[in-house]
Amino acid sequence: MFLDLDGTLSPLKEKPADVVLEKRLLELLQQLHQRLDGALAIISGRSIDDLSRLLSPLELPLAGQHGAERHDAVNGYSLTEPDxxxxxxxxxxxxxxxxxxxxxxxxxxxxxxxxxxxxxxxxxxxxxxxxxxxxxxxxxxxxxxxxxxxxxxxTTSCNKGEAIHQFMQVTPFAQRTPVFLGDDLTDEDGFEAVNALGGYSIKVGQGETRARYRLDDTQAVEAWLKTCLEQWPVEPA
Ligand SMILES: [Mg+2]
Incomplete structure (x- = not known):
């Protein structure tokens, strides 16, 4: 599962620095991350530093600056050097x-x-x-x-679609069906990537999109994530 942050998990604020993630949302993400055996990543335009601060104390796989920076459990931190x-x-x-x-x-x-x-x-x-x-x-x-x-x-041609493709090469994402939720224009590359991989692309809010499904707003996203957690079968150990 791949999630955009601003406008998807949290409502947009006048200043991006004013965004705070509620404790109950962090708990929900933590539970989803566990249930998916670690296959939950945040794909954002924010820097990884900024994402880590917002998500603290959670440590999730992250793609920052539209995929120019990545952090995952297998490869650690990587940066596509800009000009x-x-x-x-x-x-x-x-x-x-x-x-x-x-x-x-x-x-x-x-x-x-x-x-x-x-x-x-x-x-x-x-x-x-x-x-x-x-x-x-x-x-x-x-x-x-x-x-x-x-x-x-x-200056680099990174985008959210490439970030998703890269995660899909490594454990625990590889061999699984991707889901991506996003609300903005730069998320369209992500939608295209999961469509090509036979996954589920979900646009949050109004507007033309290549996503195949839609949720109304950040509240609907949270409710949907909760439903996923409740309804996904727990795999026998
Ligand atoms: Mg967004």
């Missing part, structure tokens, strides 16, 4: 841009940058233009993705 020079230039330029647009927030995740505009949705077009011109100058090294009130910039 640091290009990221550095982008960060410098965006910091200058932010001086004129203080409502925006630039998050440096190490291998990627996120420009959040939840406090200024009316600036979406201005930001898009700025990022387009940045991309023209820095060239193809920079990959850009729009999400909910955020633009993500990275």
């Amino acid at each position: 640091y020079a290009t990221l550095h230039e982008a960060r410098e330029e965006l910091n200058r841009f932010l001086e004129a647009h203080p409502e925006l927030e630039l998050e440096d995740k190490g291998a990627s940058l996120a420009l959040h505009y939840r406090n200024a949705p009316y600036k979406q077009t201005t930001i898009e233009k700025q990022l387009e011109s940045l991309r023209e100058r820095l060239g193809d090294a920079l990959i850009m993705h729009g999400g909910k009130s955020v633009f993500e910039l990275r």
